[in-house]
Amino acid sequence: MPSADTQPRTLYDKVFQDHIVNQQPDGTVLLYIDRHLVHEVTSPQAFEGLKNANRKVRRPDCTLATTDHNVPTTPRKNFKNVADFVKEEDSRLQCMTLEDNVKEFGLTYFGLGNQNQGIVHIIGPEQGFTLPGTTVVCGDSHTSTHGAFGALAFGIGTSEVEHVLATQCLITKKSKNMRVQVEGKLAPGVTSKDIILHVIGVIGTAGGTGAVIEFCGSAIRELSMEARMSICNMSIEGGARAGMIAPDQITYDYLKGRPLAPKVDSNEWKRAINYWNSLKSDDGAKYDIDVFIDAKDITPTVSWGTSPQDVVPITGVVPSPDDFEDPNKKASCERALEYMGLTPGTKMEDIPVDKIFIGSCTNARIEDLRAAAKIVQGKKIAPNIKRAMVVPGSGNVKAQAEREGLDQIFVDAGFEWREAGCSMCLGMNPDILSPRERCASTSNRNFEGRQGALGRTHLMSPAMAAAAAIVGKLADVRKVTGTDNVAPAKGSPKLDVAPEFADVDSEEELDRILDIPADVGPHVNHTSATGAGTSAGLPKFTVLKGIAAPLEKANVDTDAIIPKQFLKTIKRTGLGSALFHPLRFNEDGSENPSFILNQEPYRRSKILVVTGPNFGCGSSREHAPWALLDFGIKCILAPSYADIFFNNTFKNGMLPIAMPDQAALERIADEARAGREIEVDLPNQVVRDADGKELARFDVEEFRKHCLVEGLDDIGLTMQMEDKIARFEQKRTLDTPWLDGSGYLKKWRKGPVKIEAAPVPKTNRGEVKTDPVEW
Numbered sequence: 001m002p003s004a005d006t007q008p009r010t011l012y013d014k015v016f017q018d019h020i021v022n023q024q025p026d027g028t029v030l031l032y033i034d035r036h037l038v039h040e041v042t043s044p045q046a047f048e049g050l051k052n053a054n055r056k057v058r059r060p061d062c063t064l065a066t067t068d069h070n071v072p073t074t075p076r077k078n079f080k081n082v083a084d085f086v087k088e089e090d091s092r093l094q095c096m097t098l099e100d101n102v103k104e105f106g107l108t109y110f111g112l113g114n115q116n117q118g119i120v121h122i123i124g125p126e127q128g129f130t131l132p133g134t135t136v137v138c139g140d141s142h143t144s145t146h147g148a149f150g151a152l153a154f155g156i157g158t159s160e161v162e163h164v165l166a167t168q169c170l171i172t173k174k175s176k177n178m179r180v181q182v183e184g185k186l187a188p189g190v191t192s193k194d195i196i197l198h199v200i201g202v203i204g205t206a207g208g209t210g211a212v213i214e215f216c217g218s219a220i221r222e223l224s225m226e227a228r229m230s231i232c233n234m235s236i237e238g239g240a241r242a243g244m245i246a247p248d249q250i251t252y253d254y255l256k257g258r259p260l261a262p263k264v265d266s267n268e269w270k271r272a273i274n275y276w277n278s279l280k281s282d283d284g285a286k287y288d289i290d291v292f293i294d295a296k297d298i299t300p301t302v303s304w305g306t307s308p309q310d311v312v313p314i315t316g317v318v319p320s321p322d323d324f325e326d327p328n329k330k331a332s333c334e335r336a337l338e339y340m341g342l343t344p345g346t347k348m349e350d351i352p353v354d355k356i357f358i359g360s361c362t363n364a365r366i367e368d369l370r371a372a373a374k375i376v377q378g379k380k381i382a383p384n385i386k387r388a389m390v391v392p393g394s395g396n397v398k399a400q401a402e403r404e405g406l407d408q409i410f411v412d413a414g415f416e417w418r419e420a421g422c423s424m425c426l427g428m429n430p431d432i433l434s435p436r437e438r439c440a441s442t443s444n445r446n447f448e449g450r451q452g453a454l455g456r457t458h459l460m461s462p463a464m465a466a467a468a469a470i471v472g473k474l475a476d477v478r479k480v481t482g483t484d485n486v487a488p489a490k491g492s493p494k495l496d497v498a499p500e501f502a503d504v505d506s507e508e509e510l511d512r513i514l515d516i517p518a519d520v521g522p523h524v525n526h527t528s529a530t531g532a533g534t535s536a537g538l539p540k541f542t543v544l545k546g547i548a549a550p551l552e553k554a555n556v557d558t559d560a561i562i563p564k565q566f567l568k569t570i571k572r573t574g575l576g577s578a579l580f581h582p583l584r585f586n587e588d589g590s591e592n593p594s595f596i597l598n599q600e601p602y603r604r605s606k607i608l609v610v611t612g613p614n615f616g617c618g619s620s621r622e623h624a625p626w627a628l629l630d631f632g633i634k635c636i637l638a639p640s641y642a643d644i645f646f647n648n649t650f651k652n653g654m655l656p657i658a659m660p661d662q663a664a665l666e667r668i669a670d671e672a673r674a675g676r677e678i679e680v681d682l683p684n685q686v687v688r689d690a691d692g693k694e695l696a697r698f699d700v701e702e703f704r705k706h707c708l709v710e711g712l713d714d715i716g717l718t719m720q721m722e723d724k725i726a727r728f729e730q731k732r733t734l735d736t737p738w739l740d741g742s743g744y745l746k747k748w749r750k751g752p753v754k755i756e757a758a759p760v761p762k763t764n765r766g767e768v769k770t771d772p773v774e775w
């Protein structure tokens with residue numbers, strides 16, 4: 001039998017194993033993180049945590065920050081500073097807080113007014129910050145995008161952002177291996193967005209739960225890097241922790257000349273290529289889940305409902321609840337049709353739209369804009385279109401598009417040409433839909449209220465959104481233009497990233513480009529021997545008894561748990577009143593009396609019993625568990641959860657119980673429906689009724705249970721591994737030197753970055769301990 005070392009391994013196995021700093025017998029792993037991207041929405045509370053504990057950022061050279069979600073997309077010609085430019089107070093505060101934090105902690109930052117600013121998942125690859133074989137994280141679910149490079153890239157919550165800032169590591173466990181193989185030639189008019197929408201339609205939004213998907217097969221190998229990024233981007237909509245594609249010549253060609261990639265033909269470049277070539281999955285490698293898709297089954301695809309799995313070919317019709325046997329799915333379909341204002345049997349091509357949004361981290365790269373421009377060139381948007389927007393993914397994409405004259409093509413057709421940011425993908429800035437407006441959108445989520453309260457989103461490719469703009473209805477791009485115009489892009493579209501950092505000689509010039517104030521030194525050491533461990537403590541979780549609210553829903557997304565307008569806070573507290581906002585409140589702001597948490601005794605709920613699977617899908621916002629906690633809910637029971645949400649709850653001292661045994665869950669739900677209290681006993685892993693009678697037993701990972709019962713602080717635990725982390729970093733410097741002191745900071749600091757992660761006393765959720773805390 002082959003040993004563990006010689007057993008065939010997948011791409012995911014290889015990257016994961018190459019980053020293990022420490023492994024516990026139960027499989028809990030301390031994973032080293034090579035690249036950390038930071039944005040303004042999910043970082044303020046993390047930096048606050050660092051400050052409270054007198055901790056510093058361990059690897060500023062491996063951290064890159066930008067503002068994207070809250071930023072206006074109006075012209076920046078007169079931009080001077082964020083304080084004057086961002087008009088909404090809460091958005092401004094979040095942007096300014098990030099600016100203060102990057103200054104205080106000495107991080108590389110691309111702010112407004114800097115051409116390198118843009119959506120975090122667009123700028124990482126663009127700069128060559130994202131590299132094959134690396135681990136990449138960000139407090140954002142679409143971090144999966146970076147997997148297109150053969151990186152292991154996944155979204156994390158704010159507690160984990162703090163953990164990575166402090167330790168450059170994460171505590172995690174290995175996910176399952178899932179393969180999605182797409183073989184054959186794509187038909188004309190079919191793009192990578194259609195592939196991923198089709199795949200999600202096949203596997204469902206929970207299809208990839210607990211797994212990392214490797215996309216492979218001839219149709220994937222043919223795709224450009226940009227097209228691959230769109231696919232990996234939406235792995236999260238398929239429920240997966242991450243999506244990955246093996247790096248190849250197309251990847252290397254894309255990386256050539258990127259500011260933070262190793263210099264082409266240098267020794268480092270050659271060594272890097274050698275390593276990157278070794279990352280392919282071995283023949284015979286085992287996958288826990290295997291999905292085969294025939295490329296010829298994929299047609300231009302659009303969404304009809306309020307979940308990314310609600311897709312049909314553009315030539316199809318709106319489905320009917322009768323098409324579904326599962327009662328949960330039937331009910332979801334009914335609700336989705338009502339929300340979307342659609343009648344079963346309507347031809348998709350007969351659905352008129354009001355707005356067009358071409359943008360987002362899924363589809364706002366140069367190739368996407370080229371594809372859309374090809375369709376609209378020489379045409380005008382239909383008279384019923386109220387507004388059509390193109391929002392480039394970054395300042396560099398915008399500049400490139402302008403060099404190619406694409407802006408003029410869009411403007412001539414009647415589109416608005418905007419500045420870079422997330423924009424109407426989630427509408428944290430003023431770019432939103434009005435109630436009941438229907439939008440053809442190149443983004444990734446069609447959840448209720450995603451693009452604006454009561455707004456209706458149809459997901460599709462850039463070419464299809466462009467076609468909808470011209471026709472005024474959802475449209476088949478193949479009929480709007482010759483199919484020649486919609487051939488899938490191949491190879492790597494070149495984009496000139498400006499300015500060229502390699503040629504920046506003066507430190508002042510570099511400071512200007514990076515928005516780094518002159519007085520920030522190379523090291524901001526916040527760690528003091530006694531100061532660590534002053535972060536707020538969390539109460540231990542042992543036995544919880546209280547009212548449980550039944551929630552009879554499947555696929556409850558985090559946009560429903562807490563919509564975007566409440567993400568603008570820089571605090572963790574006070575979000576209880578926003579919990580389930582779209583469900584709890586009517587359009588006029590009054591309470592919806594039919595919602596369970598508005599009824600007695602459920603206003604006092606401490607436990608939530610969800611009867612449908614996949615609770616907490618969608619975004620990585622830790623605001624979701626914060627809102628539940630603030631409302632008073634500390635424990636959730638559901639058949640299954642989305643990975644990031646599941647993780648985030650534990651980090652807040654909450655207990656999410658996965659109860660796949662439907663009969664057991666029903667027994668508990670019956671108690672909840674009757675308004676009786678239930679008791680959750682974590683040490684004994686039992687749920688009881690109000691009289692102490694056992695209703696069900698449950699599983700929980702040993703390590704997570706230990707942390708909850710003891711109230712352990714993950715960061716404190718990890719910092720006990722300081723020696724191991726330092727040793728890992730020394731080896732990393734030898735094996736993959738191109739990952740250290742990446743580009744800007746190396747130059748900025750003149751010479752190699754010296755990492756001074758000061759040893760920290762053992763802490764236990766705030767108290768400084770003298771004895772080591774047990775892992």
Ligand SMILES: CC(C)[C@H](C(=O)O)[C@@H](O)C(=O)O
Nearest residue numbers: 041139140141142619620621
């Ligand atoms: C704000 C952020 C937490 C969120 C995410 O994680 O996805 C956002 O980017 C989104 O698309 O909803």
Ligand code: SF4
Nearest residue numbers: 142360361422425426
């Ligand atoms: S999904 Fe939308 S909001 Fe989230 S990072 Fe991407 S563009 Fe921004």
